[in-house]
Amino acid sequence: MTKKAWEMDREIRVNAVPLDRRIHDSNWYEAGFEAPYGDNLIALFWDSKVPGSGAPEVPYVEMTQALGNKGYDVSAAEALLPEGLELFRKQDQDGLRVVTARILNALNQAPKDPSSDYHQYICPANWSDVRAAMGAVTEERDPRALENLEERIHHGWIGQLAGGSFGTAIEGYTGQRIAQVYGVIDSYITEPETTNDDVVYELVLLDVFERLGSKLTSTDLALEWVRQIPFGWSAEWVALRNLNQGIFPPESGAFQNPYSNWIGAQMRGMVCGMLAPGWPLEAARLAHVDGVVSHAENGVYGEMYAAVLTSLAFVRDDPRKLLLEASAYYPQHSEYAAVVRECLDTVQSHPDPAQAWEVLDKRFEKYNWIHAYPNIAADILSLWYGEGDMTRSFSLLALAGMDVDCNGGLVGNVLGVMNGVPSQWAEPIGDRLETYIKGKEVLSIQALSEQTARLARAAFNQQSE
Numbered sequence: 001m002t003k004k005a006w007e008m009d010r011e012i013r014v015n016a017v018p019l020d021r022r023i024h025d026s027n028w029y030e031a032g033f034e035a036p037y038g039d040n041l042i043a044l045f046w047d048s049k050v051p052g053s054g055a056p057e058v059p060y061v062e063m064t065q066a067l068g069n070k071g072y073d074v075s076a077a078e079a080l081l082p083e084g085l086e087l088f089r090k091q092d093q094d095g096l097r098v099v100t101a102r103i104l105n106a107l108n109q110a111p112k113d114p115s116s117d118y119h120q121y122i123c124p125a126n127w128s129d130v131r132a133a134m135g136a137v138t139e140e141r142d143p144r145a146l147e148n149l150e151e152r153i154h155h156g157w158i159g160q161l162a163g164g165s166f167g168t169a170i171e172g173y174t175g176q177r178i179a180q181v182y183g184v185i186d187s188y189i190t191e192p193e194t195t196n197d198d199v200v201y202e203l204v205l206l207d208v209f210e211r212l213g214s215k216l217t218s219t220d221l222a223l224e225w226v227r228q229i230p231f232g233w234s235a236e237w238v239a240l241r242n243l244n245q246g247i248f249p250p251e252s253g254a255f256q257n258p259y260s261n262w263i264g265a266q267m268r269g270m271v272c273g274m275l276a277p278g279w280p281l282e283a284a285r286l287a288h289v290d291g292v293v294s295h296a297e298n299g300v301y302g303e304m305y306a307a308v309l310t311s312l313a314f315v316r317d318d319p320r321k322l323l324l325e326a327s328a329y330y331p332q333h334s335e336y337a338a339v340v341r342e343c344l345d346t347v348q349s350h351p352d353p354a355q356a357w358e359v360l361d362k363r364f365e366k367y368n369w370i371h372a373y374p375n376i377a378a379d380i381l382s383l384w385y386g387e388g389d390m391t392r393s394f395s396l397l398a399l400a401g402m403d404v405d406c407n408g409g410l411v412g413n414v415l416g417v418m419n420g421v422p423s424q425w426a427e428p429i430g431d432r433l434e435t436y437i438k439g440k441e442v443l444s445i446q447a448l449s450e451q452t453a454r455l456a457r458a459a460f461n462q463q464s465e
Contacts, residue, residue, distance in 0.1 A: 002079050005065035006366040012056055013369055014174060018181045019054030021169040021190045027051045035231035039093055042100050046088040052196060052405065055172025059234070060084060060103055062368050067107055067258035069367055071118030077106035108256055122333040123297035125250060127288050130304075133331035137281060141460060145278025145314035149457060152314060152417050153274050154449035155426075159390065159416020160270055161433060161445065162425040163408025164199070165192030166394050172369055175357070175401040185398040186391050188428060195434045197233060198409055201264075202271035203440060204228055205290055206451060209275060214286070214459050218249035222293045228437050232294075234370060235259035239294035250292035257296065259370075265291040266302030266372045267406035270413040273310025275456045277417075282459075283311035284329045298339075301330040302372040305340065306410050313417040319383040322414070339373045343380045353385040357400050369402045378402050382411045390415050390422055 003011075027049070036044050045059040061081055068074040080103045087096040112119060124130045169189040170178050182189060204224050208216045222243050232240050235257055242252040253260055265287070272286035287307035291300035308326040316322045327340050343360060350356035360381065364374035378400035386393030393415060397407050412421070433443040 002075075002082065005061050005068055005074060005078050005081065006368075008061050008081065009058070009065050009368055010365055012058065012061075013172070014177075016056050016173055016177060018170060018173045018177055020181055021053065024054065026168070026193060026195075027054075039097065042096060043088070043093075045100075046084060046096070050172045052168035052193070053171045053173065057172070058085070060100065062234070062370070063258045064103070064107065065366075065368055066262065066371065067110060068113075069118075069371065070258065070261060071113050071116035072110040073113040074107065074110050077103045077110065080106065107258060118335060121335040121338065122331065123335070124331055125254075125292075125297065127285060130288060130331055131281075131285075133333065134284075134329055135332050137328045139281050140279075141276075141282070142278035142315045145311075146457060146460060149277060149314075150450060150453040152420075153277075153453045153456065154446065155416040155420045156270065156274055156310065156313075156413045157416070157445055157449050157452070158421045158426050158429055159412035159414075160409045161194045161199070161412075161429055162192065162390075162416075162421060163394060163397075163410070163412025164196050164405045165194055165408075165429065166412075166425075167397060167404030167406070167408035168193055168196055170398060170401070171404045171406075173401050175399045178398055178401055182398075184395060186395050187424065192428050193434070194429065194432065195436065196405055197236075197436075198267045198406055199433070200229060200435050200437055200440075201225075201236070201268045201290075203435065203437065203443075203448075205268075205271055206448075206455070209455055210451070213455075213462075214282070216289065218289050218292050221290055222249050222252055225293065228440075230436075230438075233264075235262050235264045235294045235299065243293075250296065253292045253294045253300070254296035257294075259299075260294075260296040261299040261302075261372055262295070262368070262370050263299075263302065263372045263375050263403050263406050264370075265295040265299050266306050266376065267403070267409060269303035269306030270310045270410060271452070272303070272307035273313070274413075274417070274452050275459060276307070276311050277314040277456055277460070278311060279460065280308045280311045280326070280329055283307040298334055298336040299372055301334055301336040302376060304330045305336075305376065309410070309414050310417060313414045317388075317418060319386065319388055319414070319418070322418075323380055323383055336372070336376075340376060340380070343377045344384075346377075347380060347384040353381055353396055354399065356385075357381055361400070375403050375407055378404075378407050379410050382407065383414065386411070386415075388415060388419055390419070390425055394425075 048057040276282035287303040291303040308329040
């Protein structure tokens, strides 16, 4: 009997032993690198290693799993996966090219699975419908957010980069495997690296916001992606492929995109919250504008939640209340809303975080470690039990495993804005942000913070007039 794609993926991750980053270097792209295509891209998608941690991936298995999570019958593609893995092992490139095309065709033709609950949820797409589906939320902005704005945004950026740097070395593994290699983690494993694929999308949004302000559109953002970003992963890879074929938002995030509910939008919502401090509805709107470039439905709602958590962190001081309040700012009858409610119910009913994570990990075992759902579960675990302490919160993210750098970025940003960043996390970061975007190889975090604060203050005051 053919294994389900999620079973194949789960087996890979449960058995993967972390590459000890205290010994081995990372393998990040450099500015100007040539994006893979043709046979090289096919080979990469049959055998990949996460650049920061070395965790193993098989993207063709993952995209099959992801489409199954969206309520489609992917059995035809699943039946072909073992053949693809064997052809890759034999280095039969001609045969691999054929079976890969057949898998992609099977995914494109996959019918809805009538036994799936996914299609029972209501997932509006355009902003007016999304807004209506939120229910009763405040449209007001809190002027207290402008107090010490520059400093708090700087701490937000530092916290995000600290969390990302912390998590980069261990992402893609289970918490149990991470503990086997490193024990309890309460500090950087290696000299922190600010290079990752998370922040580049936020930098692009800032560029467009600098030119157009809050009137920016999804198409404005998409065209800047085409200009600046050479290559993406999972949902962003599909989006760039679509954009380069003239398929613009919101179709760029939805068309033939099995990854549209993955974490790629959720991981970059914090900049929207920093651009709309104390103004949660505007943060959600900006996140929606950004999210539909590469994601759809629940994946977009994940960015909205991240954005609102960040926005409200400027005017709230209790992470638990923050998690509950922010959960009103996305469609309440969506699957994402149901997932967040279940996560919040779980942490509220378990005094011990390890027990809570055991429940949540089992609940989301059919989802990939880059999917939005298990990762928002990890974020909720971290913020709920971390008591506002960044070190404890990061340690809880290591307990959960999953996409630790994206989760560390969200948790670090929220806690940085709310409480500031402790020196043990801030000082090793310094003032240096490195990216693989040509022309942005090295940036000043202080200058980035000043730009963000200037744009946020101007937008807040303009709308107040």
